[in-house]
Amino acid sequence: VKKIDGHSKGFDKLSEVLQWCLDIGVEEVTVYAFSIENFKRSKEEVDGLLDLAREKFQRLLQEKEKINKHGLKIRVIGNKSLLPDDLVKLAAEAELITRDNHQVLLNVAFSYTATDEMTSACNKVLSGLKDDLIAPSDVDIALMSECLHTGGSQFPEIIIRTSGETRLSDFLLWQGCASYLHFTGALWPEITVLDFLWAIFKYQRVAEELDRLKERLYASKPLSGREIQFLETINKERWLGLERTLVSE
Numbered sequence: 001v002k003k004i005d006g007h008s009k010g011f012d013k014l015s016e017v018l019q020w021c022l023d024i025g026v027e028e029v030t031v032y033a034f035s036i037e038n039f040k041r042s043k044e045e046v047d048g049l050l051d052l053a054r055e056k057f058q059r060l061l062q063e064k065e066k067i068n069k070h071g072l073k074i075r076v077i078g079n080k081s082l083l084p085d086d087l088v089k090l091a092a093e094a095e096l097i098t099r100d101n102h103q104v105l106l107n108v109a110f111s112y113t114a115t116d117e118m119t120s121a122c123n124k125v126l127s128g129l130k131d132d133l134i135a136p137s138d139v140d141i142a143l144m145s146e147c148l149h150t151g152g153s154q155f156p157e158i159i160i161r162t163s164g165e166t167r168l169s170d171f172l173l174w175q176g177c178a179s180y181l182h183f184t185g186a187l188w189p190e191i192t193v194l195d196f197l198w199a200i201f202k203y204q205r206v207a208e209e210l211d212r213l214k215e216r217l218y219a220s221k222p223l224s225g226r227e228i229q230f231l232e233t234i235n236k237e238r239w240l241g242l243e244r245t246l247v248s249e
Helices: 002-024 036-040 043-062 064-069 085-097 114-130 141-147 193-217 225-247
Strands: 028-035 072-077 104-112 158-161 180-183
Touching: 002 028, 002 043, 002 104, 002 193, 028 036, 028 043, 036 043, 036 104, 043 064, 043 085, 064 072, 064 085, 072 085, 085 225, 104 114, 114 141, 141 225, 158 193, 180 193
Parallel strands: 028 104, 072 104, 158 180
Antiparallel strands: none
16 A cells, blocks of 8 residues: 555656656656556556556546647657556546647656667568668668657657656656766655756756767657658557547447
């Protein structure tokens, strides 16, 4: 029970942190809500976490007018095939009702690991090659980046790891290789606005250096018309999949 209480406080903290982000103009946030590795925990804890996710998604849907007023767009990233059907539907509905919002994007990494994400991106590219939608010469860092769950987004400027841990736990490994990593001893539910602003301040001191690093690491040719069409097809299929999820039995 204590573990679930802690997770519940963590979910509640997210809305407060999102408000801080809105206040200073942050346009995109990614939260690591549930790792694929979490499925290895006890059945009691896993069931409790999934029930908690259901509760939070349902509350989110009930507050859709408030969410849309703030321009919050939700994108659930991860391997949804591992999740119960009812939870997949709730996640799909959250994405669909906020798809036209553009003030801030919230990526909810749920049933996620970076290694699984990169495997998924590779499979998309292999499928595109097999179907002659792209050519071998198209495959580069830029295309792979766009085939990740976070395709269409900028890579994160800051990754904040709480609880005194100094590891990334398989989170945004591709996207975060030139991010500022901020480690804090504060537990996630206990993080304060001062902790948050301190992380921003520390990032600002090295921002220019990190920007130069990103330019070196991710320098590649612009996407071709063929690649853009391939990515548009992937994105269209994703939205159609979400719509089909809502009407499936």
